[in-house]
Amino acid sequence: DAGVIQSPRHEVTEMGQEVTLRCKPISGHNSLFWYRQTMMRGLELLIYFNNNVPIDDSGMPEDRFSAKMPNASFSTLKIQPSEPRDSAVYFCASSFTADRRSYNEQFFGPGTRLTVL
Amino acid sequence: QQPVQSPQAVILREGEDAVINCSSSKALYSVHWYRQKHGEAPVFLMILLKGGEQKGHEKISASFNEKKQQSSLYLTASQLSYSGTYFCGTEVRLTMIKAAGNKLTFGGGTRVLVKP
Numbered sequence: 001d002a003g004v005i006q007s008p009r010h011e012v013t014e015m016g017q018e019v020t021l022r023c024k025p026i027s028g029h030n031s032l033f034w035y036r037q038t039m040m041r042g043l044e045l046l047i048y049f050n051n052n053v054p055i056d057d058s059g060m061p062e063d064r065f066s067a068k069m070p071n072a073s074f075s076t077l078k079i080q081p082s083e084p085r086d087s088a089v090y091f092c093a094s095s096f097t098a099d100r101r102s103y104n105e106q107f108f109g110p111g112t113r114l115t116v117l
Numbered sequence: 118q119q120p121v122q123s124p125q126a127v128i129l130r131e132g133e134d135a136v137i138n139c140s141s142s143k144a145l146y147s148v149h150w151y152r153q154k155h156g157e158a159p160v161f162l163m164i165l166l167k168g169g170e171q172k173g174h175e176k177i178s179a180s181f182n183e184k185k186q187q188s189s190l191y192l193t194a195s196q197l198s199y200s201g202t203y204f205c206g207t208e209v210r211l212t213m214i215k216a217a218g219n220k221l222t223f224g225g226g227t228r229v230l231v232k233p
Contacts, residue, residue, distance in 0.1 A: 033221075042119070043159070043204060043223040056220055091158060105149065105161035106206075106221070 004109035006092050012115045018080040021112045024073055025094030033106060034067055034077050035091040043091075049075065050097060082116045089113050118142050120207045122224035129195045129231045137190040137227045139205030148181055148188040149206040149221055152199075159204060163190075195231045202226045 005024040013019055025032050033048040047057040049069045057067070064083070069075040079086055093106040120141040127135050139148060147166045151159040165181035165188055177199075178191045188207075192199055206221035 042225045045220065045222065048220060105164060107161070108158035110158055 004092055004094050004107055006090075006109035006112050008112060009110060010113045010115075012117065013082055014117050015083055016081045017116075018078065019082045019086075019114060019116075021077040021090050021092075021114070023075045023077070023092030023109060025075070025092070026107055027073070029094035029096045029107075030072070031095045031097045031106075032069060032075050033093040033095075034075070035093065035108075036088045037091060037111075038088045046077070079114075082114075084116045087114055087116050119222055120205055120224040122203075122205060122227050124227060125225070126228040127230070129192070129199075129229065131197060131231055131233055132194050135192045135195060135229065137192070137203050137205075137229075139188045139190070139207070139224055141186045141207050141209070143186065143207075143209045145181075145183065145186050145188075145207050145209060147208045148179075149208070150177075150179060150188075150190050151204045151206065151223075152201045153204065153226075154201040162203075192229065195229075197231050197233065200229055200231045202228050 004026055007022045011019060031050050034046040035043055036046055037043045044059055046059045047067045048055055052069045052072055065079055067077045089111045091108050091111045093108045095104050095106045120139050123138045129135055147164060149164050150162040152162055153159040162177055163179050165179055167183050181188045188205060204226050205224045208221055
């Protein structure tokens with residue numbers, strides 16, 4: 001298996017522009033997580049899905065952030081409009097979860113390094 | 118609430134031991150440990166579940182004290198490859214039986230540097 005795939009790996013954009021990050025989870029996994037990592041705030045969970053349904057989006061910073069999972073093999077995280085403080089590394093992770101219990105490890109993708117100028 | 122990790126950083130010589138602690142203010146259902154090398158994604162090390170069950174892949178051990186809501190990761194006879202930042206991820210317990218359902222909250226990390 002290729003592991004979790006994220007694109008793009010690097011994104012540089014100007015303030016006010018729309019940014020879309022993409023993730024393909026490991027085949028067979030039914031949980032998908034979006035994280036943001038910065039030096040100041042560490043590794044934060046933004047939102048996670050189980051069986052394509054958003055379960056908890058309490059970590060989404062504000063309305064400028066939105067995430068979708070239209071099917072089991074694809075998810076997007078969108079920022080519109082982007083701001084300099086959104087600069088961070090965004091990780092997508094997936095796992096297989098039975099009965100909503102996290103007995104299994106999360107596999108992280110390589111991340112997208114976002115820079116908003 | 119984010120779990121608290123200590124120490125924030127540790128420097129070791131190859132072959133030395135170290136302990137990394139992770140404390141939560143909430144009742145825990147499970148604790149996950151991950152290691153992240155510079156510029157890379159976090160990689161799974163171990164899960165500790167309530168009741169003492171452990172699942173891990175490497176020669177790194179850990180403990181989970183449910184009553185104290187704490188977990189410790191033990192780096193024994195450290196190798197150069199152990200260098201990196203270690204994160205604990207905690208899953209809280211919503212009821213006596215039910216877990217939070219996959220959601221992990223990560224600590225601030227412990228930077229480990231193993232020197233030759």
